[in-house]
Amino acid sequence: MNVLDLSWNLVEQSMEKVITRYCKNCGKTVEFKDSLIRRHNSNGKNIYRYAIFKCPKDHTWNQKLSIYKAYTEHAKVREELIAIENDNKYSLQIESLREQGYTQIRIKINQAYGAVRLDKMLAESLKGWSRTEIVKKIKNNEIQVNDKVCKPSQKLIKSDNITVIIT
Numbered sequence: 001m002n003v004l005d006l007s008w009n010l011v012e013q014s015m016e017k018v019i020t021r022y023c024k025n026c027g028k029t030v031e032f033k034d035s036l037i038r039r040h041n042s043n044g045k046n047i048y049r050y051a052i053f054k055c056p057k058d059h060t061w062n063q064k065l066s067i068y069k070a071y072t073e074h075a076k077v078r079e080e081l082i083a084i085e086n087d088n089k090y091s092l093q094i095e096s097l098r099e100q101g102y103t104q105i106r107i108k109i110n111q112a113y114g115a116v117r118l119d120k121m122l123a124e125s126l127k128g129w130s131r132t133e134i135v136k137k138i139k140n141n142e143i144q145v146n147d148k149v150c151k152p153s154q155k156l157i158k159s160d161n162i163t164v165i166i167t
């Protein structure tokens with residue numbers, strides 16, 4: 001079994017665009033807008049993925065979206081993730097994972113902001129499977145949360161562990 005381990009922070013889509021927070025440069029609380037630009041940073045052990053937000057005066061704030069373990073065997077997946085960053089979503093190509101011999105994806109939820117549904121999140125993150133197919137896989141027990149049978153509508157919370165079998 002070849003497992004891809006991921007660690008993600010989830011943000012509900014409707015919440016993603018504007019974040020009200022203190023801007024150090026403006027010296028006050030302002031609305032930061034999602035620039036839709038994504039950036040990766042590495043410290044050797046992990047790859048960090050950020051969304052770049054901008055205040056009305058163009059000061060930037062980076063929101064941490066996800067962390068990928070920088071294991072050697074994940075190198076190709078990382079390249080893949082970086083290659084698709086331009087579509088503004090972090091997503092995984094199922095076909096590419098299959099070609100690389102992955103049989104399972106494990107996603108640990110570090111943080112979940114807002115109500116993020118399991119089926120919707122997976123349909124947006126896993127390219128190659130439609131939402132209908134995702135729902136079917138959840139019902140067939142090929143997708144589990146915390147090693148249990150779950151519902152497509154299940155809301156994801158901090159510390160949830162999602163397991164996806166790639167068949």
Ligand SMILES: [Zn+2]
Pocket residue numbers: 023024025026027030055056057058059
């Ligand atoms: Zn500012």
